[in-house]
Amino acid sequence: xxxTLRAFIAVELSASARAAAAAIVGGLRERTGLESVRWTDPxxxxxxxxxxxxxxxxxxxxxxxxxxxRLAGVDPFGAALNGVDxxxxxxxxxxxxx
Numbered sequence: 001x002x003x004t005l006r007a008f009i010a011v012e013l014s015a016s017a018r019a020a021a022a023a024i025v026g027g028l029r030e031r032t033g034l035e036s037v038r039w040t041d042p043x044x045x046x047x048x049x050x051x052x053x054x055x056x057x058x059x060x061x062x063x064x065x066x067x068x069x070r071l072a073g074v075d076p077f078g079a080a081l082n083g084v085d086x087x088x089x090x091x092x093x094x095x096x097x098x
Contacts, residue, residue, distance in 0.1 A: 008050060009048070018045050021098045
């Protein structure tokens with residue numbers, strides 16, 4: 001069993017935001033030249049707030065507890081999908097960013 005993982009802090013998308021992003025991705029999938037792209041299921045779409053890096057799986061519960069404590073009382077927030085880009089850059093995109 002792998003004892004490490006690549007960790008990040010993320011926010012799940014609402015159903016409507018996930019559907020909107022999936023529609024954008026659907027349009028991209030139809031373009032020629034993108035046949036070799038590996039696409040992610042819409043259920044896994046998220047907004048990454050902070051990339052942590054490689055960490056031990058045994059530290060995940062403590063991280064979760066620390067985040068719950070730190071974020072207690074934080075009000076929900078809204079966001080809008082606005083455009084498409086690539087990460088780390090549009091020319092060398094490994095991730096499509098909406």
